[in-house]
Amino acid sequence: MESFGARLHRAVSERGPLCVGIDPHPGLLARWGLDDDVRGLDRFARTVTEALGDRVAVIKPQSAFFERFGSKGVAILESTIRQLRDAGSLVLLDVKRGDIGSTVAAYASAYLDPSSPVHVDAVTASPYLGVGALAPMFELAAEHGGGVFVLALTSNPEGAAVQRARTADGRTVAQTVIDEISQLNAGAQPLGSVGLVVGATIGDTGHDLSAVNGPLLAPGLGAQGATAADLRVVFGSALPAVLPSYSREVLGAGPDPDALRAAADRALTGCRAALAAGD
Numbered sequence: 720m721e722s723f724g725a726r727l728h729r730a731v732s733e734r735g736p737l738c739v740g741i742d743p744h745p746g747l748l749a750r751w752g753l754d755d756d757v758r759g760l761d762r763f764a765r766t767v768t769e770a771l772g773d774r775v776a777v778i779k780p781q782s783a784f785f786e787r788f789g790s791k792g793v794a795i796l797e798s799t800i801r802q803l804r805d806a807g808s809l810v811l812l813d814v815k816r817g818d819i820g821s822t823v824a825a826y827a828s829a830y831l832d833p834s835s836p837v838h839v840d841a842v843t844a845s846p847y848l849g850v851g852a853l854a855p856m857f858e859l860a861a862e863h864g865g866g867v868f869v870l871a872l873t874s875n876p877e878g879a880a881v882q883r884a885r886t887a888d889g890r891t892v893a894q895t896v897i898d899e900i901s902q903l904n905a906g907a908q909p910l911g912s913v914g915l916v917v918g919a920t921i922g923d924t925g926h927d928l929s930a931v932n933g934p935l936l937a938p939g940l941g942a943q944g945a946t947a948a949d950l951r952v953v954f955g956s957a958l959p960a961v962l963p964s965y966s967r968e969v970l971g972a973g974p975d976p977d978a979l980r981a982a983a984d985r986a987l988t989g990c991r992a993a994l995a996a997g998d
């Protein structure tokens with residue numbers, strides 16, 4: 720079984736370091752001339768999938784925008800996941816799950832067991848019930864070649880109060896998460912399968928990402944104000960592991976598929992240049 724880290728490494732080598740989110744905001748549906756209903760959601764997700772599924776390394780559906788429409792929205796999420804996987808992109812489902820271990824095991828089977836209808840390549844997870852409580856996700860991911868991206872330093876300004884609070888040993892909460900994930904990925908080649916989420920908006924926080932040996936998902940680019948040039952400031956020597964992520968910046972170019980492709984290409988070109996500056 721090829722690990723998620725190896726599959727991601729290959730996808731990025733072939734398609735470039737870019738993740739594009741599918742975030743069907745009501746405002747975007749309106750801009751695309753679609754109704755804010757299940758049919759609009761379906762058209763939006765299909766358009767992004769058909770335009771980008773065969774060229775972008777990682778596509779990240781934001782579960783909340785599908786769940787908003789109940790079981791019909793989740794059915795569209797299921798078919799979107801299938802179409803994206805058929806088109807060859809890796810699917811990272813942004814669900815930010817986290818709970819006590821026995822419940823995390825159920826989340827793990829929902830998203831990381833290949834027999835599940837919402838099986839994806841990777842999920843986002845919240846460590847605020849303890850990184851150890853996420854162990855069932857890490858284990859099932861490892862068994863089936865899946866990945867988990869754990870929140871460390873999120874892109875929103877409110878995250879800092881929790882994530883940069885100091886623990887008894889003087890490290891920040893975020894640094895304890897970073898250190899625990901680094902241990903999980905130690906020795907993995909070419910890259911570990913447990914990633915971190917570190918916002919591109921956060922500036923130089925002094926956190927040490929040098930030992931993570933796993934992918935670093937960087938949301939916050941575009942609509943939240945960060946630019947590709949900010950990646951260098953945030954990630955420093957960890958730049959080669961960064962997977963830049965854009966949603967509204969690219970989606971706002973739709974619904975014309977060529978315009979979506981051009982927006983994704985622009986994002987990729989900017990990120991390639993910024994990441995190469997770290998070589």
Ligand SMILES: O=c1ccn([C@@H]2O[C@H](COP(=O)(O)O)[C@@H](O)[C@H]2O)c(=O)[nH]1
Binds near residue numbers: 781873
């Ligand atoms: O720290 C985080 C973690 C996740 N996100 C998610 O990424 C996208 C960002 O969308 P944009 O339109 O590019 O702002 C969205 O789904 C968030 O839930 C994040 O922004 N920050």
